[in-house]
Amino acid sequence: MEGSTTPLQQELYEKRQTIHPRQVTGTFATLRVAAVLVLLGLYYIVPWIPWDGRQAVLFDMPARKFYIFGLVLWPQDFIFLAGLLIVAALSLFFFTAIAGRLWCGYACPQTVWTEVFMWIERRIEGDRNQRIKLDKRPMDAHKFRLRFTKHGIWILFSLWTGYTFVGYFTPILELGSKILTFSTGPWETFWVLFYAFATYGNAGWLREQVCIYMCPYARFQSAMFDRNTLIISYDERRGEPRGGRRRSDDPEKLGLGSCIDCTLCVQVCPTGIDIRDGLQYQCIGCAACVDVCDQVMDKMSYPKGLIRYTTENALESGTTRLVRPRVIIYGVILLALVGALVYGMLNRAPVELDIIRDRNVLYRVTDKGLVENVYTLKILNKHHEAHRFRVEVEGLPGVYVNADTDREIGSGEVAEITTSVQIDPVDLKRPSTELRFRVVAEDDPLVVNEDEARFLKPL
Amino acid sequence: MKKVRSTRGRGLIAILWPSFLVAGLSSGILFAFVDPWTLMDEAGIDAGSRLSGYSIVFLFLWLGGIVTAFFALYIFRTPEPGANQDHPREEPRL
Numbered sequence: 123m124e125g126s127t128t129p130l131q132q133e134l135y136e137k138r139q140t141i142h143p144r145q146v147t148g149t150f151a152t153l154r155v156a157a158v159l160v161l162l163g164l165y166y167i168v169p170w171i172p173w174d175g176r177q178a179v180l181f182d183m184p185a186r187k188f189y190i191f192g193l194v195l196w197p198q199d200f201i202f203l204a205g206l207l208i209v210a211a212l213s214l215f216f217f218t219a220i221a222g223r224l225w226c227g228y229a230c231p232q233t234v235w236t237e238v239f240m241w242i243e244r245r246i247e248g249d250r251n252q253r254i255k256l257d258k259r260p261m262d263a264h265k266f267r268l269r270f271t272k273h274g275i276w277i278l279f280s281l282w283t284g285y286t287f288v289g290y291f292t293p294i295l296e297l298g299s300k301i302l303t304f305s306t307g308p309w310e311t312f313w314v315l316f317y318a319f320a321t322y323g324n325a326g327w328l329r330e331q332v333c334i335y336m337c338p339y340a341r342f343q344s345a346m347f348d349r350n351t352l353i354i355s356y357d358e359r360r361g362e363p364r365g366g367r368r369r370s371d372d373p374e375k376l377g378l379g380s381c382i383d384c385t386l387c388v389q390v391c392p393t394g395i396d397i398r399d400g401l402q403y404q405c406i407g408c409a410a411c412v413d414v415c416d417q418v419m420d421k422m423s424y425p426k427g428l429i430r431y432t433t434e435n436a437l438e439s440g441t442t443r444l445v446r447p448r449v450i451i452y453g454v455i456l457l458a459l460v461g462a463l464v465y466g467m468l469n470r471a472p473v474e475l476d477i478i479r480d481r482n483v484l485y486r487v488t489d490k491g492l493v494e495n496v497y498t499l500k501i502l503n504k505h506h507e508a509h510r511f512r513v514e515v516e517g518l519p520g521v522y523v524n525a526d527t528d529r530e531i532g533s534g535e536v537a538e539i540t541t542s543v544q545i546d547p548v549d550l551k552r553p554s555t556e557l558r559f560r561v562v563a564e565d566d567p568l569v570v571n572e573d574e575a576r577f578l579k580p581l
Numbered sequence: 582m583k584k585v586r587s588t589r590g591r592g593l594i595a596i597l598w599p600s601f602l603v604a605g606l607s608s609g610i611l612f613a614f615v616d617p618w619t620l621m622d623e624a625g626i627d628a629g630s631r632l633s634g635y636s637i638v639f640l641f642l643w644l645g646g647i648v649t650a651f652f653a654l655y656i657f658r659t660p661e662p663g664a665n666q667d668h669p670r671e672e673p674r675l
C-alpha cells in the first residue's frame with residue numbers, strides 16, 4: 123500500500139521521531155519545577171521519616187498492615203482504601219472539569235520524572251539544537267561518551283527510584299542494608315529492578331508516547347471537559363494571519379496578526395504538536411508554549427497572552443462560568459464521599475470479630491441437662507494497645523458463657539477463643555435461636571464489637 | 582519498514598500495559614480478602630515468604646491478561662475465510 127498511507131499510519135510514523143523539546147523558562151516553567159521538587163522530594167524523603175519506632179508510611183505487605191503516620195489499616199479496612207481511591211479519582215474528575223489537564227502538566231508522575239530525565243539529558247547533551255545534531259552524528263568517541271554518561275546517570279537514578287519504591291512496602295533501612303550486603307530476597311530484587319526499568323523506560327525513552335498511547339486518563343479526560351474548562355489555547359483571532367516581520371514593522375500596515383510564525387511554540391512542546399492547530403488530545407497542558415510565546419510577545423513589544431490559559435467560552439464571548447451543573451454534581455458527590463469516609467474512619471471498629479460454629483458437634487447436653495453449643499471466636503485486636511477481652515452473650519435469659527479469655531491479645535494479633543454457651547432448654551422456644559456475641563476489652567469499654575450466631579437445640 | 586515496527590510496538594503496549602493494570606487491580610482486591618500464605622498453601626506452593634506469594638500471584642494474573650489480550654488481538658487480525666493467505670490484506674491497525 124505504498125503511497126497511500128492513511129492519516130493514522132502517517133501519524134504513527136511521525137510520532138516515532140524523537141522529540142527534542144527546547145528548554146523553556148518563565149512563570150509556568152518555574153511552577154512546574156517547584157511542583158517537581160515538592161512531589162519528588164516527598165517521594166524520596168517520606169519513606170525515611172520515622173514514627174513511633176517504625177517507618178511513618180509503610181505499606182507492610184509481608185505483615186499485611188498499612189501504616190500511614192498514626193493510622194494503621196488492616197486487610198479488613200480494605201473498604202477505606204477503596205474509598206480513598208474512589209475519592210482520588212473523583213477529585214481528578216472535579217479538578218479536570220474546572221482546570222483541565224493541570225494534573226498532566228504539573229503533577230503526573232510521568233511528567234515529573236520525565237522533567238528530571240530531560241534535565242539530566244540537557245546537562246549532558248545540551249539543548250535542543252545540540253541534541254538534534256548529536257542524534258545525526260555517527261557514533262564516535264565523543265558521542266559514545268555523552269550517551270554513556272547520560273544513560274549511566276539515568277540508570278543510577280532509576281535504581282534509586284526503584285529502591286525507594288520498594289522501600290514503601292518493606293522497611294527501607296533494612297532493605298538498604300540488605301542491598302549493601304547483596305542479601306536481598308529474589309522478589310525484592312525483582313521489584314527494585316522492575317520499577318527502575320519502568321522509570322528508565324517511561325521517562326527516558328517513551329515520554330510523550332506514554333501520554334498519547336498508554337495513559338487512560340488522557341483518553342477519557344475529554345469527557346469531563348466543557349466550554350468552561352480551563353485549556354491552553356492559541357488566540358486565533360488575534361494571531362492570524364501569521365507571518366514573519368521585523369520588530370519595527372507595524373503589523374497592521376502589513377495586514378498581519380500577532381503571530382510572527384517563529385515556531386518556538388512547536389519547538390518547546392514535549393508532545394511535538396502545534397497548538398495553533400487548535401485543541402488536540404495530545405496536548406498535556408504543560409504551558410511550555412505559553413511561556414515561550416509570552417517571551418516572544420515581550421520582545422516584539424506586543425501584549426502577552428497570544429497563547430494562554432483560557433476557556434472556549436472566554437475565547438468566544440469573554441466570559442467563563444465557574445459554577446455550573448457539572449461542577450456542582452462532581453462537587454456534591456465528592457463531598458458526600460469524603461464525609462462518609464471520614465465518618466467511617468473515625469468509627470472504625472477497633473476489634474474484628476468472626477464467629478465460627480463447631481461443625482462436628484452441633485450441640486451437646488450436659489450432665490445438668492443444659493444444652494451446650496461451642497463456637498470459635500476469632501478476635502483481631504486492631505487497637506494500638508494489648509487488651510484482655512471479655513465475651514458476653516445476649517438474646518436469651520439464663521445464658522452461661524465459658525470462654526478461655528485469660529490471655530492478653532496484643533495489638534495486631536489474632537486470637538481464637540473457644541467459647542462454650544450453655545442454656546436451659548426451657549428457655550429455648552425454637553430449635554434455632556439467634557444470639558448476640560459481644561467482645562469487649564476489660565479495661566476499655568470502647569474497644570468492642572458484636573456479631574450474631576445461631577444456637578441449636580435437640581429437636 | 583519503520584511503519585510496521587511502530588504498529589508492532591503499539592501492539593506490544595496494547596498487550597502488556599492493560600493487562601498489567603488489571604493484574605495490579607485484581608491482586609489488590611484479591612489480597613484484601615485472602616492472605617497469600619493461605620493461598621499458596623492451598624495451591625501447594627512453598628512460597629517461602631508472603632512477598633513471594635504476592636509476586637507469584639501478580640505475575641500469574643499478568644500472564645493471564647497477556648494471554649487474553651494477545652488472543653483478542655490475534656482473533657481480531659485473522660483474515661476472513663477466502664482471503665489470500667500468501668498475500669494477506671493490509672493488517673488491521675492496532
Ligand code: SF4
Binds near residue numbers: 232333339406
Ligand atoms: S497524559 Fe497521562 S501520562 Fe501524560 S501527563 Fe497526562 S496524566 Fe500523565
Ligand code: SF4
Binds near residue numbers: 390397410412
Ligand atoms: S501545546 Fe503547549 S501546552 Fe500543549 S503540550 Fe505542547 S507545549 Fe505543552
